[in-house]
Amino acid sequence: MKRKDFLKAGALLAATSFYKPGKAFSLSSEKIRVGLIGVNGMGWTDLQSIIKLKNVECTALCDIDANLLEKRKGELQQLNIHVKTYSDHKKLLEDNVVDAVIIATPDHWHCLQMVDAVRAGKHVYVEKPIGNSIKECEVMVAAAAQSKSIVQVGQWQRSQQHFKDAIAFVHSGKLGRIRLAKAWSYVGWKTPIIKKPDSPVPVGVDYDRWLGPAQKRNFNINRFHFEFRWFWDYAGGLMTDWGVHLLDYALQGMKADFPKAIVASGGIYADPNTAAETPDTLTAMYEFDDFNIQWEHVLGLGSGLYGRDHGIAFIGYNGTLILNRRGWEVIPEQNRMEPIPLQKPVDKGLDKHMENFVQAIVNKDKSLLNAPIEAGSHVAIVSQMGNIAYRTGKKIYWDRLKRRFTDDEANHYLAAPYHNGYSIPAV
Known part of the structure; x- marks a missing residue:
């Protein structure tokens, strides 16, 4: 949808x-x-x-x-x-x-x-x-x-049953060895943000409280309701908006913890004059010990992988399972297994x-x-890793014991800066 x-x-x-x-x-x-x-x-x-x-x-x-x-x-x-x-x-x-x-x-x-x-x-x-x-x-x-x-x-x-069923099938081993899982989001209905001048704060809006810990800026409608997600001060673009939904299932299916290395490439290609800061086109590759997970997103185009605008694909030796909000199916690899037709949702997630x-x-x-919060943290961190690889323009490596990158520039992005008298809570 x-x-x-x-x-x-x-x-x-x-x-x-x-x-x-x-x-x-x-x-x-x-x-x-x-x-x-x-x-x-x-x-x-x-x-x-x-x-x-x-x-x-x-x-x-x-x-x-x-x-x-x-x-x-x-x-x-x-x-x-x-x-x-x-x-x-x-x-x-x-x-x-x-x-x-x-x-x-x-x-x-x-x-x-x-x-x-x-x-x-x-x-x-x-x-x-x-x-x-x-x-x-x-x-x-x-x-x-x-x-x-x-x-x-x-x-x-x-909490939606067909997602649970799909992951159970992945874990059954029937797909054979899986070396690559893909997750993607193509958002065809979203057009680039046209640059607009700063304007007075709308009557009834407490803009200082809206900014909170974010950098002090003049009010601009492009950074307000909904559109805030395309600016680094407040969010992480499509990578963290849709990525946390879809990478979550790629990680679950592969029983993956954190990647050992991440590389990403993309940019603002749809309209270089857009007001947005986050990339409208991005591919990120997460390397694990014996498989990779790939993320891909595109704003402004709706024809994604396998003819689906969003989804997760587990590519195994015997077949590929494709999963999204409309259901899941299995496409055999060279007749090595029986196909499974689309299994549609049976409930409201x-x-x-x-x-x-x-x-x-x-x-x-x-x-x-x-x-639980631990699951939300896991995939949010993995999504942030993709953005950090993009922003540094480097292949970056994660030290699982120290919970830091091995690169100083990448570590610069571990914490978002807090402004206006706010500070990150001490725990």
Whole structure:
């Protein structure tokens, strides 16, 4: 599904009927009260999904855009859901009518807000990628470990059955030896960002709080809602936006830890005059001991590998398994195995993911989570490695014991710089 269609679908969820959880999902009668931090886009879709569960209610919203905040408050009121609103996430976290929070702000805020939330004793659903640097990912894992909070990462494909079935097939060995796995995202609907001049901060927007630890800059609409992901100050482009979803499954399928070396090549090729900073075209190769994982992304073109705009391919001696959100299939290699036709999805991944999050909260059991913070950290770090290889223009090597690169320039990118009086949390 195209991102714009996915977000549009999320907005329509409010009009759908609530569903009853499956029999295996044991809930207490006690309400779990949820606050949403970052009410635009995916955050709103997340909220619409979790409030379908009969023992979950939304009690608070937080956003730096008062206009958007009031819009969402009004939409909830139409469903007879009445919430408190905040512009400062710390004030929301002080509210005793909030048990859990969804963090769906731009990437550069995830670490600070997640750490604040677990220290406030809240359970957390944090959108992917969990951090905007390798250091932030490590800090978030440590903070979660020091708390009793349940922390789920928004990699909802981990809760969808056909993804689980596909990986089980990969692990069965029927594909034969796999030397190469590929993951890719071709985003045909996204056009280059046309350069626009700086402008006054829109009325109702707390821009200083939106910037947070990012470098102080004049307001520019190109760096604001949604488009922030194409600028290094706030995010990592398509590599960390889609890469964490798809590389996650390449890593799972190959039972891979961290690569020993990474090399990447690409650039801004679609329109050199775009305002964006992150590459619109990129190929990254991750080297492991006896196999490689390849990442590829292209903005502005929709015809990807195997005729699919996104996916993961496990290329084995006997055949290739191709997996994406529309299902999975197996294509034989020289008739060495029987083909398997497309196995389509049988459930809704995001709904199942929210159900899994609430189940872990009810049972007070982190081990039940399908996407724990450690898993989110793993793939976010691997995605960051690809960006770092691109930004250095070098083949870089990872020291697994020291958790650093062997190259000083690459290590410069381990931590994102913090500005405006903010500092990365000490854990």
